[in-house]
Amino acid sequence: MKxxxxxxxxxxxxxxxxxxxxxxxxxxxxxxxxVLEELDLGKRAVCxxxxxxxxxxYKYFDIDVIESAHGRGTAIATGVKRAKPELFVFTYQGDGDxxxxxxxxxxxxxNRGENxxxxxxxxxxxxxxxxxMAPTTLISQKTTxxxxxxxxxxxxxxxxxTDVVAQFPGVAYAxxxxxxxxxAIQKTKKAIKTAFQxxxxxxxxSIIEVLSPCPTNWKMSSIASHKWIDEVMVQEFPLGxxxxxxxxx
Amino acid sequence: xxxxxxSGNHAFAEAAIRAGCKCYFGYPITPQNELGEYMAANMRNxxxxxxxxxxxxxxxxxxIGASATGVRSxxxxxxxxISLKQEGISFLAGFELPAVIVxxxxxxxxxxxxxxxxxxxxxxxxxxxxxxxxxxxxAPATVQEIADLTRKAFDVADKxxxxxxxxxxxxxxxxKEPVIFPDxxxxxxxxxxxxxxxxxxxxxxxxxxxxxxxxxxxxxxxxYRKYQEIEAHEVxxxxxxxxxxxxxxxxxxxxxxxxxxxxxxxxKDGIKVGLIRPITLWPFPAKIIxxxxxxxxxLIVFEMSTGQMVEDVKLAVEGRSEVHFHGRPGGVIPTxxxxxRIMYREYQKQKKRSL
Numbered sequence: 107m108k109x110x111x112x113x114x115x116x117x118x119x120x121x122x123x124x125x126x127x128x129x130x131x132x133x134x135x136x137x138x139x140x141v142l143e144e145l146d147l148g149k150r151a152v153c154x155x156x157x158x159x160x161x162x163x164y165k166y167f168d169i170d171v172i173e174s175a176h177g178r179g180t181a182i183a184t185g186v187k188r189a190k191p192e193l194f195v196f197t198y199q200g201d202g203d204x205x206x207x208x209x210x211x212x213x214x215x216x217n218r219g220e221n222x223x224x225x226x227x228x229x230x231x232x233x234x235x236x237x238x239m240a241p242t243t244l245i246s247q248k249t250t251x252x253x254x255x256x257x258x259x260x261x262x263x264x265x266x267x268t269d270v271v272a273q274f275p276g277v278a279y280a281x282x283x284x285x286x287x288x289x290a291i292q293k294t295k296k297a298i299k300t301a302f303q304x305x306x307x308x309x310x311x312s313i314i315e316v317l318s319p320c321p322t323n324w325k326m327s328s329i330a331s332h333k334w335i336d337e338v339m340v341q342e343f344p345l346g347x348x349x350x351x352x353x354x355x
Numbered sequence: 356x357x358x359x360x361x362s363g364n365h366a367f368a369e370a371a372i373r374a375g376c377k378c379y380f381g382y383p384i385t386p387q388n389e390l391g392e393y394m395a396a397n398m399r400n401x402x403x404x405x406x407x408x409x410x411x412x413x414x415x416x417x418x419i420g421a422s423a424t425g426v427r428s429x430x431x432x433x434x435x436x437i438s439l440k441q442e443g444i445s446f447l448a449g450f451e452l453p454a455v456i457v458x459x460x461x462x463x464x465x466x467x468x469x470x471x472x473x474x475x476x477x478x479x480x481x482x483x484x485x486x487x488x489x490x491x492x493x494a495p496a497t498v499q500e501i502a503d504l505t506r507k508a509f510d511v512a513d514k515x516x517x518x519x520x521x522x523x524x525x526x527x528x529x530x531k532e533p534v535i536f537p538d539x540x541x542x543x544x545x546x547x548x549x550x551x552x553x554x555x556x557x558x559x560x561x562x563x564x565x566x567x568x569x570x571x572x573x574x575x576x577x578x579y580r581k582y583q584e585i586e587a588h589e590v591x592x593x594x595x596x597x598x599x600x601x602x603x604x605x606x607x608x609x610x611x612x613x614x615x616x617x618x619x620x621x622x623k624d625g626i627k628v629g630l631i632r633p634i635t636l637w638p639f640p641a642k643i644i645x646x647x648x649x650x651x652x653x654l655i656v657f658e659m660s661t662g663q664m665v666e667d668v669k670l671a672v673e674g675r676s677e678v679h680f681h682g683r684p685g686g687v688i689p690t691x692x693x694x695x696r697i698m699y700r701e702y703q704k705q706k707k708r709s710l
Contacts, residue, residue, distance in 0.1 A: 116558075150552035154420070164560035170550040171560040172423050175446055178416035181408070185420020186550070188404040189378050189428065193552055211416070214409035 114139035116148040118168045128328030130318030131159060131227065133285045135166050137295045138198070138225060141302055142169065147194040152186050154179045158200040159233040177208025180215035183222045194305060196223035201242040202232045205267035212267060219276020219310040223301045226268065226313055229320035230339065237323030241265035244342050249323070264342055268315040272349035278309040280348040284317040284340070286332035309352055317343055358535050364528040366498045366536075367457050367521070368393035370505035371429050375540040376455070377403035378421035378428040380414040384436045385469040386525035387459035391431065411436040415443030415456070422452040423561055425549025427509055431457035433525075434475050435466060437483075444518050445484030448578065449563030453512035455505070456490075457521045459528040462686030470686025471525035471609055476663035479522050480637040487575050489582045491519045491589060492636040494607040498532035504634070506537050511589060515581055516548070522636060524659065526609040526688065585638055592640035593632040596622070600629030602701060603647050605668050606657040607633045609688070614657050616691030621698045628655075628698050636664065641671035648675040653705055657694060658682045 117139035125131045142148040155163035157176035164171035174182045179197035187195045232238040239252040246255035272280040283294040301312035319331035379394040398405040408414035414430045421428040437458045462468040479492045493504040512519040565571040606614040611632040618628045656665040665680045681697045683689045
């Protein structure tokens with residue numbers, strides 16, 4: 107088989123990544139760019155990027171992008187989509203952004219069944235600010251603000267925001283995936299493609315949660331962080347389709 | 356269009372729809388609920404979108420999204436809700452996005468009450484949110500002016516690409532008066548800066564994050580130059596019986612109406628009081644106050660607060676004349692008799708001094 111290295115049309119060229127070695131963002135960025143091209147959405151796409159590591163997403167995505175204040179992504183996406191329904195609108199958000207400061211926006215945009223897509227990067231920490239505890243931080247996971255490890259009696263439990271919104275009738279599709287192996291990456295691409303198609307078909311809200319390695323803040327090697335996803339993270343956040351309300355046939 | 360009898364809150368909404376506003380986002384809060392309700396009833400028929408948001412914060416962010424696509428958009432609230440919107444207003448300023456934000460003020464701080472007040476003057480005229488920015492602020496005093504200034508607010512917002520605030524109060528919102536609306540705007544000029552998908556062209560982004568300090572400084576000076584333009588061209592005020600005035604009152608919105616009533620009263624006794632009514636609170640009509648302070652020895656500032664606009668008046672007067680302040684905060688609505696009494700007293704004091 108001849109391998110092709112084709113540069114995605116909607117991924118900027120000649121940019122140097124600001125993401126850390128082993129970070130999952132770059133992989134997911136590329137998947138998003140590929141799906142935008144395959145579904146021919148790039149020309150009418152607007153990405154809402156978050157506050158967090160992906161705040162600079164517009165350096166990579168070669169589509170229209172608007173930055174959001176921390177957590178407000180789905181509110182901004184609601185505004186864009188309501189104003190111009192012909193645009194393809196997706197947010198790209200992290201776990202602190204989407205499931206802490208932006209919980210209300212996340213839940214209510216999902217409950218309204220806004221016809222938008224959410225790409226949710228869950229790396230169980232606040233990455234950009236230096237590895238603080240996030241709502242998604244696992245029990246006994248050490249972070250800079252849970253130095254003894256997350257103690258549920260003291261810090262509460264990991265929040266399963268995707269499972270929460272998956273219950274809403276307005277959510278057409280929700281799936282949890284990861285990017286720690288070539289096979290997982292292929293599955294993530296399929297999931298994001300499905301989610302994007304949901305919006306194209308006007309079926310409502312879709313969310314793809316990606317368990318994504320953060321070797322820097324997990325203080326692990328890249329390989330160890332990939333293993334940690336399989337061995338630890340997936341125990342708390344099992345992979346799979348959480349909701350599928352697409353009309354069959 | 357014929358004259359109709361309408362409340363201020365409904366007039367804000369109708370005027371916005373006629374100004375081509377296609378998206379309204381809001382959260383219920385008294386005393387401005389009728390504005391959102393009117394939008395809920397009429398916005399979809401007008402071909403637009405109404406969303407009752409989960410919070411004021413969400414509403415202002417929806418507004419950011421809609422405005423970024425170039426569509427005229429609006430949100431409204433009352434004092435506590437406006438505090439929640441400040442994050443988004445700062446982003447609108449940073450992004451240089453046009454937007455209209457209505458604040459139907461009530462008593463504060465905190466939850467305060469639902470009675471008319473003017474305690475948000477500082478917040479409205481000093482930017483309100485974080486960072487180095489200003490927002491133009493219009494202060495209507497009649498329902499007709501609500502209709503006219505709402506149209507004007509959209510135009511100014513688009514012209515300068517800036518969020519604009521309309522600062523009313525519970526009295527303005529709830530009061531019914533006859534009003535004639537301007538015609539419906541049918542076609543809007545294309546906004547070349549709006550995000551509409553890259554199409555065949557280059558991709559674009561809107562970001563307020565500017566990590567490089569000297570670049571951020573450039574952006575701040577760019578905004579500053581824009582604010583200077585606004586200060587040069589958009590100042591608006593009403594002068595009332597200024598020509599022969601010995602004493603000049605300064606008041607805006609509801610308070611200005613009450614002051615007018617008081618002036619009519621004291622003029623019957625030959626006491627010549629005039630009024631400067633700022634229609635834009637920022638940019639503040641400092642020049643006319645400067646001019647007046649050259650020849651009038653006393654100014655009286657009336658506010659429904661413990662004294663906020665009075666600071667701008669003092670800055671304009673620069674010590675040339677005496678500035679007396681009379682305020683009723685907390686949702687108390689003063690009467691013309693009360694203001695007239697202040698005018699009589701200040702007149703007597705001045706007369707005694709000149710003897």
